[in-house]
Amino acid sequence: MQPDVWDVPGAQWRPVDARLARVRLINLYLVCVPLAGVAALLAVWWWGQRFAWLIAALALALLILRTVAIVRAVKVWAYAETDEHLLVRHGIWTRRLSIVPYGRLQYLDVTADPVSRVYRLATLVLHTAAATTDATVPGLSPQAATELRDRLAEVSGARTEGL
C-alpha cells in the first residue's frame, strides 16, 4: 500500500488477520452456493436449461466479484491505537475512517460467528452514545480481542466524558 493522504500522523496502523478473508468467503459460500443451486434447479424446472445456464453464469460472476472485493477489503482493514483515540479504517468501494475518543466509549462487544471460531478469530465492536458510530475491528485473535477490549475499557474508564 502506497503512503496515502488517509494516514493520520502518529498512528501505528495494524492490519487485521489475513485469515479473515477465508472466514468471510466461507460464510459467503455457505449461504450463496446452496441458494444458487436451488435457484438453478428451479430455473431448469420452469424455463428449461438454457435459462438456467444464464442464471448460473450470472451468479458465478457476482460471486467472483464479491470474492475479489472481500479479499481486497480485508487487506485494507486496519486499526490504530493512539494516546487519545482508536482509529479504524476500512472499505475499498467506499473508504471510511473512524476516530473514536476513548472517553466516549460506552461499551465494547467481542463476537465470533461459528466459522470465525473455527479459525480462532473474533470481532470487536465499539459503541458510543451515537448510533451512527461505525467502529468495528474484525479478525482479531480471541486473546488480542480480549486484551484490546480490556485496554480500551481501562482507558475509557479513566477518561469518561459522558455525553
Place this chain on the structure above:
Amino acid sequence: MTPTGMRRLHPLSPLLRGLRSFWFVIAAISWQGFAQLGLTRGAIIVAAFGLLGLAWSWLGWLTTGYQITQGELRVNDGILTRSRRAIPIERLQAVDVVQPLLARLTGLAELRLETAGGGKTEAPLSYLTLAAAHDLRRQLLAHAAPPPTETTDTPQTTPLVSVPTPRLIAAQLLTPHILLLPIAVAFTVWLFIINPDLTLFGIAGTVTAVAGILFQPVKEAMVNYRFTARVAHDGLRVGHGLLERRAQTLPLKRVIAAGVRAPLLWRGFGWARASVASAAYGLDSGIEGFAGRTLLPVGTRLQARQVVAAVLPGVDLDAITWNPAHPRSRWVAPLSWRRLAVSMEDSVFAVRSGWATRAELVVDYRRIQSVRVTQGRWERLFGLATVHADIAGAPGIASRARGRELSEALRLARDLIRRSAPPAPAPLPPADRPAGEG
C-alpha cells in the same frame, strides 16, 4: 403525607383509563367489523369490552400506590404481576405534567417521569388532581436538583417566542399532504361515479383513509397549538398543545445540537422550523434516551435564531462565516452543492445543506461522540469526501459536511476530534451518563 403509607391516585382514574380502552375496542373492530356484525351486536361487543376494561382499571387503581421516601419515588402497581419500582430521584431527568383531553375536562393530570438510560418513559402516574401533580413535580425536582442559588424559579413572563394560531394553520396547509389532498378527493369522487355500487361501509373506509392523510398535519397543528417558549434559569420552558397541554423544560446542559429547516413551501413567507437534539428524553424516540424535540414549530428566521441562541448560548445562525463546499461538489450534489457549507465556530460545529428544504445544524463540539470521514466511489472521482460528526439523538438533520476535498476533510475530522475533548476533565453529575454503562 404519611411517611409509611402509600398514596392512592385520584378515584376518577379508573373511569378515565377505562374510557381509553373503549377507543381501542372500537378501533380494533374497524368499519369492516361493524359491517359484518351489524350495529347492535357491534355496540354490545364494545360495551362488554369497555366494562371489562373499566373493571380491570378499577382493580389496577386499588393496587396502585406511590410514595416519596429516602430519596426514592416508590411506585407499587400490577394486578396479576405485582411490581414495586423504586426510582432514585436523583436519576430523574425530567418530570412532566400532562393533561390529556379527558383529564383536562375533569381537572386531572398525569405525571410522566423520565430517567436516564431508559429508552422509554416510565409508566406515568395517572391521574392526580392538577394541583397535586404540580405539587409532586415540585417535590421531585427539589430532591433531584439542588435549588437555584440566585435566580428565581419563575420563567420570563413574556415568552421568547409564541406561534400565532393562523400562522400555525397556514404552515400546516402548506405541506405536500394537504396540497395533494384535492387530487385524492377528486380521484375518490371519480371512483364513486364509475362504480356506483360502493356500500356505505366502502364510503366510510374511504373517509377513514382521507382522515389518515389529514392526521399528520392536524396532529402537528394540535400538538403545537399556542406554542410558547420562555427562558428560565435552568433551560427553555416550552408549552404547547390543544387537547393535551404540555409544559416541559429543556435543560440547557443536555442540549446536543440544534437545527433549523426551511421547507420550500414555507420560504415565500420566510418561515422556518427549529428543533433540538437533547439527551435523556425517552419520549417517542427509537434511540436510547435521546430524541429530537421541537423548539419552534413554525416561525420567522429571527425567531428561529432566537430559540437556537437560547439553547446554545453565543450561537447566532446569521453570524456564521460559512466555508462553502468545493465547486467540484456539483457533481456529487447537483442540486444542493451551492448550499453545502461548513463552519468551525467557537463552541459549535455548523453544517448547512439542502435544496428543497434548506437546513442548518449546529452541534456542540463537546457532544460529538466520534468522527468519521467517508469517501464513496463517485466522490473519489472528484477527490471529495464527507465528514460525519456522530452525535446521540436525532435532530432531524444529518450532522455531516459533504463536498470537502479529501485533505481538508481529514483536517476537519482531526480538528473536530480535538475540539470534542473537554479542556479539563470536569466530573459530570452521574445523571449525565446513561445507566448500565459501568
